[in-house]
Amino acid sequence: MDTIEKLKILSEDSQYDLACACGTRKDDSRRRGLDGKWLYPVTLPQGGYSVLLKTLLSNACKNDCKYCPLRSETNVRRCTLHPEEIANVFMEYVRRKKVFGLFLSSAVIGNPDHTMDKINAVAHILRYNHNYCGYIHLKIIPGASDAAIEDSFSLASTVSLNIETPGKNRFKVLSGKKDYENDIIRPLKLMSKLTGAGNRFERVKCTTQFIVGASDETDSEIVDYTFGLYKRLNFKRVYFSAYQKGLGSPEIPGERQFLASPEKFFMREHRLYQADFLIRRYGFHKQDILFNEQGNLKLDKDPKEIWAENHPEFYPVSINRADRETLLRVPGLGPHTVGIMLKVRHERKITCLEDLGIRGKRLAKVKNYVVF
Numbered sequence: 001m002d003t004i005e006k007l008k009i010l011s012e013d014s015q016y017d018l019a020c021a022c023g024t025r026k027d028d029s030r031r032r033g034l035d036g037k038w039l040y041p042v043t044l045p046q047g048g049y050s051v052l053l054k055t056l057l058s059n060a061c062k063n064d065c066k067y068c069p070l071r072s073e074t075n076v077r078r079c080t081l082h083p084e085e086i087a088n089v090f091m092e093y094v095r096r097k098k099v100f101g102l103f104l105s106s107a108v109i110g111n112p113d114h115t116m117d118k119i120n121a122v123a124h125i126l127r128y129n130h131n132y133c134g135y136i137h138l139k140i141i142p143g144a145s146d147a148a149i150e151d152s153f154s155l156a157s158t159v160s161l162n163i164e165t166p167g168k169n170r171f172k173v174l175s176g177k178k179d180y181e182n183d184i185i186r187p188l189k190l191m192s193k194l195t196g197a198g199n200r201f202e203r204v205k206c207t208t209q210f211i212v213g214a215s216d217e218t219d220s221e222i223v224d225y226t227f228g229l230y231k232r233l234n235f236k237r238v239y240f241s242a243y244q245k246g247l248g249s250p251e252i253p254g255e256r257q258f259l260a261s262p263e264k265f266f267m268r269e270h271r272l273y274q275a276d277f278l279i280r281r282y283g284f285h286k287q288d289i290l291f292n293e294q295g296n297l298k299l300d301k302d303p304k305e306i307w308a309e310n311h312p313e314f315y316p317v318s319i320n321r322a323d324r325e326t327l328l329r330v331p332g333l334g335p336h337t338v339g340i341m342l343k344v345r346h347e348r349k350i351t352c353l354e355d356l357g358i359r360g361k362r363l364a365k366v367k368n369y370v371v372f
């Protein structure tokens with residue numbers, strides 16, 4: 001296979017890893033650029049929009065993760081890119097100003113450190129042979145040694161390792177070969193330590209991803225772990241990827257449940273992102289995210305509205321007097337609008353929400369919870 005043929009296969013296989021590509025619109029993380037399936041749209045940290053080259057280095061996996069189409073028992077076309085091949089293709093895109101950065105992951109070829117060596121070699125070639133100073137996101141391979149992980153940190157702008165499930169009992173259902181404590185939690189803790197305040201890798205961002213619906217886990221378990229990842233391990237982003245039918249083995253819970261109601265899986269993913277936003281941007285605490293009796297988020301309403309319904313004593317909120325945190329508890333008001341409100345309030349009293357650009361259904365929603 002030539003490089004482009006391999007890239008077609010490997011970039012297709014990298015699509016389920018969302019732990020980097022937060023697009024500007026809903027589902028952008030599943031879209032691809034026109035120029036090749038390996039080009040993904042992303043939102044830049046400073047705002048605006050660009051494109052990442054995103055691929056696996058290899059799909060020749062020795063592992064048996066039951067949710068993954070690349071597990072060793074499946075009959076897929078296997079191939080591996082050489083570090084130089086990836087570096088050359090990537091630099092060509094950089095020269096043509098077509099990409100903002102690289103996201104590189106891989107299946108496990110042989111053993112975790114052998115795979116990490118190849119991933120790190122790509123970043124090494126880019127940094128030292130091509131003097132590339134831009135964005136590189138490297139995936140940490142589950143089970144990688146501390147030394148290999150530190151090597152990635154010395155080369156990358158962002159690193160990620162997918163946590164996949166909340167807890168080892170859920171994980172056991174999905175993988176017989178990977179050990180949750182040693183292969184996932186140990187590296188996650190090391191990643192947190194390496195980026196701690198005052199550490200030499202403080203600048204490197206850490207992200208992770210849950211696979212939603214594959215193992216019978218509940219939303220409350222996922223939110224619990226998500227909270228820990230932000231507050232205790234200082235991770236910058238947690239992503240959620242809905243399990244999709246046909247990817248995994250017929251024996252796992254997700255495969256059976258997807259058939260019963262496929263749309264539920266994507267709505268679950270959407271509600272988890274909303275809960276994640278409330279934690280990261282709205283100052284919500286763990287106990288503010290409310291679940292149904294089964295421990296799941298309600299699918300028919302967003303978690304902020306659910307909180308509002310359960311706290312009638314908190315409303316109405318005064319548009320002209322309430323502080324930022326209080327305004328952010330109003331369904332329909334987000335950090336951007338609240339920022340505008342606080343600025344406007346310095347100059348005049350707010351008498352009309354339409355003046356702030358709030359209209360339609362959103363206006364009707366906000367009006368239920370505020371006074372002027």
Ligand code: SF4
Nearest residue numbers: 061063065068071107
């Ligand atoms: S380690 Fe597991 S999740 Fe990763 S590519 Fe291999 S089988 Fe898939």
